[in-house]
Amino acid sequence: MDLSLILDVDNLTVGPRAHGTPPILDGISFRLHTSEIFGIYAESGGGKTVLSRALADWLPDSLTYRAGRVLFAGHDTLKKTSTSTFKVGRDIAYIGSKPQSSLDPTMPVGVQIAEKLHSVRPEWNPKECRERVIQLLGEVRIPSPAERYYEYPSKFSGGMMQRAMIVDAICAEPAVLIADNITQPLDVTIAAQIVALLHDLCLRHKMATIYLTSSLPILGQFGKRTAVLHHGRFVEQQPFEQLIAAPQTEAARSAIDSVPRIWSAGEGPPVRRHAEGEAPLMRVAGVHRTYRQRKRGTFNTYRNIQAVRGVTLDIMPRENFGIVGESGCGKSTLTRMLAWLETPDTGTLVLGGTDLAKLSPRELIRKRNEFQLLLQDPYTALPPRTTVGRMIEESLRIRGGIPRKEMRTKVTAAMAEVGLPAKLYDALPNALSTGERQRISIARALILDPKLLILDETLSAIDQREQSKLIDLFSRLQAKNDLTYVFISHDLAMVRKVCTRIAVMYLGEMVEIADNRDLFFDPQHPYTKALLSAAPTLEEKPFNAADFLLEGEPPSPIDIPPGCSFASRCPKAFGRCRVETPRLREHQPGRFAACHLLDSAEAETAAA
Amino acid sequence: MLILEFLVKRILQGFLIIGITSFIIFTLLRVVPGDPVRLIVGGMAPPDVVEKVATKMGLRDPIVVQYGRYMVGLLQGDLGQSYLRPRSGMVAAGGQYVDPTKSDMAPVTDLILERLPVTLQLGGVALVFALLISFPVGIAGGLRQNGWPNTLAFAVQSLFVSIPNFWLAIVLILFLSVKLNWLPALGYQGFSYVILPALVLSVEIAPFIIRTLTTSFGEVMQAPFIDEARVRGLSRRRIVYAHALRNAAVPLVNLLGIQLSTLIGGVLVIEYIFDYPGLGNLTVVSVVGRDFPVIQGIAITTSAVFVFINIIVDLVAYLIDPRVEL
Numbered sequence: 001m002d003l004s005l006i007l008d009v010d011n012l013t014v015g016p017r018a019h020g021t022p023p024i025l026d027g028i029s030f031r032l033h034t035s036e037i038f039g040i041y042a043e044s045g046g047g048k049t050v051l052s053r054a055l056a057d058w059l060p061d062s063l064t065y066r067a068g069r070v071l072f073a074g075h076d077t078l079k080k081t082s083t084s085t086f087k088v089g090r091d092i093a094y095i096g097s098k099p100q101s102s103l104d105p106t107m108p109v110g111v112q113i114a115e116k117l118h119s120v121r122p123e124w125n126p127k128e129c130r131e132r133v134i135q136l137l138g139e140v141r142i143p144s145p146a147e148r149y150y151e152y153p154s155k156f157s158g159g160m161m162q163r164a165m166i167v168d169a170i171c172a173e174p175a176v177l178i179a180d181n182i183t184q185p186l187d188v189t190i191a192a193q194i195v196a197l198l199h200d201l202c203l204r205h206k207m208a209t210i211y212l213t214s215s216l217p218i219l220g221q222f223g224k225r226t227a228v229l230h231h232g233r234f235v236e237q238q239p240f241e242q243l244i245a246a247p248q249t250e251a252a253r254s255a256i257d258s259v260p261r262i263w264s265a266g267e268g269p270p271v272r273r274h275a276e277g278e279a280p281l282m283r284v285a286g287v288h289r290t291y292r293q294r295k296r297g298t299f300n301t302y303r304n305i306q307a308v309r310g311v312t313l314d315i316m317p318r319e320n321f322g323i324v325g326e327s328g329c330g331k332s333t334l335t336r337m338l339a340w341l342e343t344p345d346t347g348t349l350v351l352g353g354t355d356l357a358k359l360s361p362r363e364l365i366r367k368r369n370e371f372q373l374l375l376q377d378p379y380t381a382l383p384p385r386t387t388v389g390r391m392i393e394e395s396l397r398i399r400g401g402i403p404r405k406e407m408r409t410k411v412t413a414a415m416a417e418v419g420l421p422a423k424l425y426d427a428l429p430n431a432l433s434t435g436e437r438q439r440i441s442i443a444r445a446l447i448l449d450p451k452l453l454i455l456d457e458t459l460s461a462i463d464q465r466e467q468s469k470l471i472d473l474f475s476r477l478q479a480k481n482d483l484t485y486v487f488i489s490h491d492l493a494m495v496r497k498v499c500t501r502i503a504v505m506y507l508g509e510m511v512e513i514a515d516n517r518d519l520f521f522d523p524q525h526p527y528t529k530a531l532l533s534a535a536p537t538l539e540e541k542p543f544n545a546a547d548f549l550l551e552g553e554p555p556s557p558i559d560i561p562p563g564c565s566f567a568s569r570c571p572k573a574f575g576r577c578r579v580e581t582p583r584l585r586e587h588q589p590g591r592f593a594a595c596h597l598l599d600s601a602e603a604e605t606a607a608a
Numbered sequence: 609m610l611i612l613e614f615l616v617k618r619i620l621q622g623f624l625i626i627g628i629t630s631f632i633i634f635t636l637l638r639v640v641p642g643d644p645v646r647l648i649v650g651g652m653a654p655p656d657v658v659e660k661v662a663t664k665m666g667l668r669d670p671i672v673v674q675y676g677r678y679m680v681g682l683l684q685g686d687l688g689q690s691y692l693r694p695r696s697g698m699v700a701a702g703g704q705y706v707d708p709t710k711s712d713m714a715p716v717t718d719l720i721l722e723r724l725p726v727t728l729q730l731g732g733v734a735l736v737f738a739l740l741i742s743f744p745v746g747i748a749g750g751l752r753q754n755g756w757p758n759t760l761a762f763a764v765q766s767l768f769v770s771i772p773n774f775w776l777a778i779v780l781i782l783f784l785s786v787k788l789n790w791l792p793a794l795g796y797q798g799f800s801y802v803i804l805p806a807l808v809l810s811v812e813i814a815p816f817i818i819r820t821l822t823t824s825f826g827e828v829m830q831a832p833f834i835d836e837a838r839v840r841g842l843s844r845r846r847i848v849y850a851h852a853l854r855n856a857a858v859p860l861v862n863l864l865g866i867q868l869s870t871l872i873g874g875v876l877v878i879e880y881i882f883d884y885p886g887l888g889n890l891t892v893v894s895v896v897g898r899d900f901p902v903i904q905g906i907a908i909t910t911s912a913v914f915v916f917i918n919i920i921v922d923l924v925a926y927l928i929d930p931r932v933e934l
Contacts, residue, residue: 089841
């Protein structure tokens with residue numbers, strides 16, 4: 001292996017242009033050799049992006065280099081001289097965390113990559129550039145690269161676009177590659193693919209790579225030299241395993257602690273209080289929802305986007321039901337149907353014995369007291385110019401029949417219940433924290449005495465401490481008011497912590513429904529296994545994660561292939577999977593899965 | 609295929625629009641007070657002559673019947689004949705009697721076809737002038753949002769939008785043609801006659817183009833892909849001209865489609881001031897003379913031009929930015 005020194009960063013200090021302000025990067029020094037992978041961890045806001053921009057001589061106008069040098073193959077990249085041969089984009093390449101907005105939306109992806117290649121390597125003629133780009137698009141496993149070359153950025157999914165951006169970065173054969181949080185916007189299974197791909201490419205193309213991320217577990221895939229960037233300084237540098245095993249600094253320790261735990265979490269999942277002969281609170285039976293979209297290039301044909309395809313489940317009273325899945329799997333549509341904001345095309349929703357479709361509009365408003373939806377983003381969910389008290393009493397006013405005086409006592413009682421001080425009654429929401437806003441949403445729902453709360457990513461966007469406080473609040477409210485929760489989330493660690501029963505959704509269908517412990521320790525469906533394998537944690541997984549790394553992307557909900565919808569990505573798919581759609585069946589008591597593999601496994605045990 | 613489908617659909621839609629406009633104009637003209645027959649036969653003619661001529665010309669039939677007759681003619685490319693203009697080109701006056709029911713009156717189609725190219729030339733040249741003024745000012749203003757070019761762009765557009773066109777026309781005639789004798793001012797005998805009216809028209813359109821360009825350019829320059837283009841190794845020139853300009857052009861193209869109505873309004877006044885023999889001039893004269901067939905013809909032509917240009921605009925917007933829905 002070639003081990004010549006390629007990048008030498010010495011005492012790099014960067015700060016705002018204004019004097020007397022503290023620097024953002026403070027005395028960063030490191031050396032990088034060819035083919036070496038250097039992982040840098042920093043929490044969000046820790047100076048990752050500034051560091052990557054500083055290395056690529058690409059600081060925003062508000063920042064300036066205060067001290068230090070960046071030597072690329074012996075040349076100082078920061079000194080502007082006419083003899084300098086160093087070129088950003090050719091010698092150092094950058095991949096960012098926003099693939100979808102990295103290219104001009106009005107030009108085809110391939111054309112733009114070739115344009116870049118030709119402008120940094122003018123000695124290669126346009127035809128060579130085009131061929132090289134197509135070849136590389138194939139190398140990053142973009143299907144039919146020659147056609148994709150002429151497609152526009154809006155036609156690429158996030159994962160595909162990130163692959164294209166990798167091509168954009170490596171096409172000019174850079175010596176150094178800077179990858180700044182490149183998996184941040186991607187789903188876990190796609191992120192795992194991208195990291196594996198990048199790793200492979202770096203070794204094959206002999207690029208020195210600086211991988212900056214705010215997700216510590218991802219660096220474990222490289223396992224090489226790892227640095228912790230904290231408040232603009234490198235506080236620690238060690239090989240990955242040693243860093244995890246024996247962190248030397250407080251910053252590293254808290255970083256390791258903040259990585260979510262799925263399997264080694266101490267507290268077991270909460271247990272549902274059973275009652276004799278109880279009926280499900282909500283029965284969802286065979287709901288479908290298809291959106292029609294006009295097809296471009298035709299007069300009057302529509303294409304059907306099958307968002308939810310026949311979901312059947314029972315939600316028991318006092319249970320914490322979790323629904324997990326990746327983007328585009330239909331969980332938002334399902335959420336909207338559970339909250340009856342959208343009606344299913346076919347299938348029924350029965351709440352406490354009443355079919356929601358059969359209610360008159362007036363009866364429906366009454367019935368809505370029983371099930372309430374909590375939205376994902378507490379910032380956009382609250383009207384900015386309405387006082388907190390008014391917001392909470394809104395739904396009471398809509399229903400009427402309660403004197404004003406009584407309303408105020410009801411509102412303050414609800415506020416007290418969720419832990420909001422009564423003095424906030426007349427406050428506006430703009431100065432409130434995320435946690436407080438979230439509590440307003442909860443109070444708003446609670447004031448109607450609901451039986452069922454539907455929580456759409458409610459606990460995802462907040463920090464760990466606030467999250468555990470809200471989890472406590474939820475379980476207290478549950479004990480007191482006999483509440484049932486449905487959590488819809490992509491966050492496996494959160495679901496592991498709070499849900500008693502979990503459904504896994506893929507392409508509009510439920511592929512597995514099982515109790516918390518069963519699902520996480522003995523998943524049945526290959527997709528569940530893949531999802532768990534890709535979960536970014538530092539733990540030992542209960543099965544071999546490498547067996548379930550997925551290839552490719554989910555099929556489009558417009559052209560759903562026959563047979564099992566997961567067959568195109570499933571590492572264990574066989575002939576039957578591509579012709580016959582597996583039904584969701586109870587293979588073991590309380591554990592449902594839709595997979596032919598389980599049928600054959602059962603047949604084998606039956607035969608034996 | 610997509611483009612072909614779009615064209616077919618939009619052209620069919622266009623016919624519908626033209627049909628509706630023509631019907632509205634047709635009805636309104638016959639509902640408003642003022643009998644054209646009275647004007648044709650002259651003030652001194654006895655009422656029974658007025659009735660006789662009117663009946664002969666079919667002006668006493670129900671409006672729907674008249675409209676139907678008119679549409680049948682239209683489909684054959686016949687827009688009827690002017691009430692006031694004889695073939696000789698003179699305007700009929702009270703003195704000599706020209707029988708408007710006879711075929712010695714000028715066909716509207718000829719009148720319009722004669723003047724449409726002249727007006728289109730005026731509009732086209734005005735648009736080119738406006739773009740020549742707006743592009744440097746607007747792009748510079750968009751690139752430096754906080755510098756003097758932006759202030760300049762703002763000043764230019766405020767100034768232009770506040771100048772009344774008739775005043776500017778008179779001032780330009782006074783200086784450029786009377787005092788300096790550089791350009792001809794009145795009438796039309798060649799291309800040089802277009803320049804002055806086109807200048808005045810362009811001052812009317814330019815502020816909107818400058819405004820749109822500065823804002824859309826400023827926005828595009830903030831976009832992440834422009835920022836990232838630098839680290840991808842593209843030159844500043846390529847970033848600005850190949851990418852930023854292309855993206856900023858989409859709102860501009862759409863604006864031009866809408867600005868067309870301003871242009872048509874402006875043409876009326878300016879052609880009249882410069883005695884420029886275009887459609888605008890013809891409109892003013894025909895409205896004053898209640899020359900129904902000519903007014904109708906002009907209305908149909910204008911709406912056809914409008915529909916056509918908007919089809920082009922949408923097509924261009926799509927070619928620039930494929931995300932635009934056709």
